[in-house]
Amino acid sequence: xxxxxxxxxxxxxxxxxxxxxxxxxxxxxxxxxxxxxxxxxxxxxxxxxxxxxxxxxxxxxxxxxxxxxxxxxxxxxxxxxxxxxxxxxxxxxxxxxxxxxxxxxxxxxxxxxxxxxxxxxxxxxxxxxxxxxxxxxxxxxxxxxxxxxxxxxxxxxxxxxxxxxxxxxxxxxxxxxxxxxxxxxxxxxxxxxxxxxxxxxxxxxxxxxxxxxxxxxxxxxxxxxxxxxxxxxxxxxxxxxxxxxxxxxxxxxxxxxxxxxxxxxxxxxxxxxxxxxxxxxxxxxxxxxxxxxxxxxxxxxxxxxxxxxxxxxxxxxxxxxxxxxxxxxxxxxxxxxxxxxxxxxxxxxxxxxxxxxxx
Amino acid sequence: xxxxxxxxxxxxxxxxxxxxxxxxxxxxxxxxxxxxxxxxxxxxxxxxxxxxxxxxxxxxxxxxxxxxxxxxxxxxxxxxxxxxxxxxxxxxxxxxxxxxxxxxxxxxxxxxxxxxxxxxxxxxxxxxxxxxxxxxxxxxxxxxxxxxxxxxxxxxxxxxxxxxxxxxxxxxxxxxxx
Numbered sequence: 001x002x003x004x005x006x007x008x009x010x011x012x013x014x015x016x017x018x019x020x021x022x023x024x025x026x027x028x029x030x031x032x033x034x035x036x037x038x039x040x041x042x043x044x045x046x047x048x049x050x051x052x053x054x055x056x057x058x059x060x061x062x063x064x065x066x067x068x069x070x071x072x073x074x075x076x077x078x079x080x081x082x083x084x085x086x087x088x089x090x091x092x093x094x095x096x097x098x099x100x101x102x103x104x105x106x107x108x109x110x111x112x113x114x115x116x117x118x119x120x121x122x123x124x125x126x127x128x129x130x131x132x133x134x135x136x137x138x139x140x141x142x143x144x145x146x147x148x149x150x151x152x153x154x155x156x157x158x159x160x161x162x163x164x165x166x167x168x169x170x171x172x173x174x175x176x177x178x179x180x181x182x183x184x185x186x187x188x189x190x191x192x193x194x195x196x197x198x199x200x201x202x203x204x205x206x207x208x209x210x211x212x213x214x215x216x217x218x219x220x221x222x223x224x225x226x227x228x229x230x231x232x233x234x235x236x237x238x239x240x241x242x243x244x245x246x247x248x249x250x251x252x253x254x255x256x257x258x259x260x261x262x263x264x265x266x267x268x269x270x271x272x273x274x275x276x277x278x279x280x281x282x283x284x285x286x287x288x289x290x291x292x293x294x295x296x297x298x299x300x301x302x303x304x305x306x307x308x309x310x311x312x313x314x315x316x317x318x319x320x321x322x323x324x325x326x327x328x329x330x331x332x333x334x335x336x337x338x339x340x341x342x343x344x345x346x347x348x349x350x351x352x353x354x355x356x357x358x359x
Numbered sequence: 360x361x362x363x364x365x366x367x368x369x370x371x372x373x374x375x376x377x378x379x380x381x382x383x384x385x386x387x388x389x390x391x392x393x394x395x396x397x398x399x400x401x402x403x404x405x406x407x408x409x410x411x412x413x414x415x416x417x418x419x420x421x422x423x424x425x426x427x428x429x430x431x432x433x434x435x436x437x438x439x440x441x442x443x444x445x446x447x448x449x450x451x452x453x454x455x456x457x458x459x460x461x462x463x464x465x466x467x468x469x470x471x472x473x474x475x476x477x478x479x480x481x482x483x484x485x486x487x488x489x490x491x492x493x494x495x496x497x498x499x500x501x502x503x504x505x506x507x508x509x510x511x512x513x514x515x516x517x518x519x520x521x522x523x524x525x526x527x528x529x530x531x532x533x534x535x536x537x
Contacts, residue, residue: 034456035494036456036490036491036492036494036495036497037494037495037497037498038455038498039439039440039454039455039498040440040452040453040454040455040456042450042452042454043440043441043442043452043454043455119452141482144482148484148485148486149485149486152486152490152491152494153484153486153491154456154491154495155483155484155486155487155488155491156456156459156460156479156488156491157488158477158478158479159459159470159477159478159479160479160481160483161479162456162459162491164452164453165451165452165453166453166466166469166470166473167473169459169470169474170474170479170480170481171479171481171482173481198389199389201475225473225474225475225476226474227470227473227474227476227477227478227479228474228475228476228477228478228479228480229476229480229481230480230481230482231481231482233480234481
């Protein structure tokens with residue numbers, strides 16, 4: 001399997017199925033693990049990093065049928081390919097941008113990815129569509145159990161799994177659920193929700209973009225604490241809060257429909273209109289508009305679109321994806337033109353029939 | 360002691376040095392987070408924020424320690440990976456698994472502040488903590504072997520190499536038996 005095989009597909013976690021998938025995009029769990037007999041990555045000499053990579057490369061073999069396991073040496077990748085993996089959430093931004101020997105193992109369905117020599121020697125990540133944390137835990141636990149007897153993990157009697165940063169020590173586990181919350185953003189209630197989550201030590205962060213305003217109204221909710229509770233308890237804490245937030249989002253949507261149905265419908269229709277007809281469009285604007293359209297589909301205001309297509313557009317209109325799809329390097333203004341063309345083609349824009357025929 | 364901004368107990372004690380004058384703050388967790396996220400970096404991302412919090416907590420230490428004590432703790436060096444506690448304070452990342460043992464006195468209150476707990480309650484690897492402890496010795500032994508070679512003390516280097524092999528192979532035996 002090769003990296004380019006991923007280009008035409010989308011990860012299983014974006015398929016838009018699974019419980020509550022109109023609001024819950026995906027469930028994700030990661031485990032941080034380190035080998036006992038090497039310094040942590042930040043302190044490891046080049047030779048150590050090399051050795052860690054060799055040991056872990058061996059240890060991940062057999063998790064998945066070899067023909068379905070993609071093993072990539074990140075250091076050797078072109079920058080657009082690294083960015084491509086970041087956009088797909090298969091590696092972290094830090095992993096893409098750091099230096100030295102490092103790798104990632106990905107299964108063909110993009111149901112898991114295993115980073116080697118990120119901040120910790122091993123960062124195992126499993127993702128699923130919709131709210132499906134128990135299944136996600138089952139899978140990541142299986143992967144962890146596969147690797148464990150092949151290496152010696154750094155494990156402390158009192159502190160549990162040892163990590164480079166004490167914020168991850170103990171279980172080394174981060175459980176997160178990605179939610180689409182456009183109505184809570186529109187009604188300006190999102191901050192209230194976040195404040196109450198922080199009180200019970202859950203963290204919230206925007207999915208795309210840098211600032212606190214999440215691009216595309218996607219938010220990720222995760223546990224802040226990793227020590228002193230069992231994996232099941234940590235999962236349960238996130239799992240239990242999600243229905244509450246879903247309920248808030250549904251209430252906010254109902255409020256918008258009741259309060260000003262014309263305004264809401266107008267907003268959604270305009271967003272759809274722009275996406276179908278724009279000739280040049282930035283990635284930020286695309287996210288914003290796709291988010292409105294996605295909500296419009298879920299509320300039955302738009303009938304001729306499917307959620308999986310929208311999920312796919314969120315992914316494929318990002319900079320590295322556009323470049324991989326067109327096969328050429330594009331600067332930002334060329335990307336905006338290409339992005340608009342891509343959107344018109346996939347949203348069956350009528351204003352530009354000639355273009356939409358081209359492939 | 361109560362938080363200076365609300366009635367909750369103050370669990371964070373921060374000493375801020377402004378123009379060389381120490382200013383003490385006593386805050387509950389929520390207000391400490393707010394305070395540190397205002398002054399810290401990357402406040403928007405919780406994972407960064409947690410790291411920033413850890414970093415700042417470590418930098419400011421617990422109220423009541425004198426400057427000399429702080430300086431002494433700072434200079435303590437892990438014999439395995441060679442980082443000092445000061446290195447951890449400035450980078451926010453530890454150097455090796457042994458740091459948790461070596462810097463335990465400083466790390467324990469920090470861990471308590473971050474997690475509200477200090478004892479692991481989750482999954483345990485089958486090989487247990489003992490295997491990890493033994494294996495971590497390799498970091499120190501490899502380092503000492505390198506030093507012996509640099510010092511051209513080949514007899515010592517040879518002995519160290521044998522010890523390293525023994526530990527490494529001991530593990531291999533376990534591996535094939537499982």
